[in-house]
Amino acid sequence: MEQFLYQFWWLIFPIGFGLLGAYNSFLGYRRQKDAINLLKAYADKGQEPPEALLKVLQRPLDEDGWDGQSPGNRQPTNYWSLFGLFAALGLGFLGASYFTNLDGGTDAFLIVAFVMGAVAVWALISALTTRRDR
Known part of the structure; x- marks a missing residue:
């Protein structure tokens, strides 16, 4: 157990x-x-x-x-802040995968970096295509 x-x-x-x-x-x-x-x-x-x-x-x-x-x-989603967050996380995991061996050589951090990068690209596309009424 x-x-x-x-x-x-x-x-x-x-x-x-x-x-x-x-x-x-x-x-x-x-x-x-x-x-x-x-x-x-x-x-x-x-x-x-x-x-x-x-x-x-x-x-x-x-x-x-x-x-x-x-x-x-509700307030509309701020996609620019999501883009910044996931881009920073993606770059952080990419750096951890490239410069350290924290994941034991399994490239798990590299996979996480690609996923975070994909979410950052989605947030960037959403930020560029969303209209804001001001």
């Missing part, structure tokens, strides 16, 4: 993110259920529900992101 944990310790991350996603879905379900119960209470009293309550019910369950903002309120 101990060797299993040493070999597959990285599985903690995908399992953890899956559990966080399930918990986020459960919270969205509870939000909708509580809003419906509150709407029923207003209907039983014969009162008009507030506009904010109706907006909660109109919002889809999967609209909330990790930050709790709706997609219409």
Whole structure:
């Protein structure tokens, strides 16, 4: 069992993110259920529900992101900063592959450098083709 944990310790991350996603879905379900119960209470009293309550019910369950903002309120992605980040990471891994032997001669850092370079090229293309309304 101990060797299993040493070999597959990285599985903690995908399992953890899956559990966080399930918990986020459960919270969205509870939000909708509580809003419906509150709407029923207003209907039983014969009162008009507030506009904010109706907006909660109109919002889809999967609209909330990790930050709790709706997609219409989000800022556009800054592809130039992504290009800079992945270009620097790609160059760093390329230098580590070329000048050091940290990966034991397996060229793993070289593969990571190419992947980071490909993402940097994607970010550059996205930065050049995305229109910004100012």
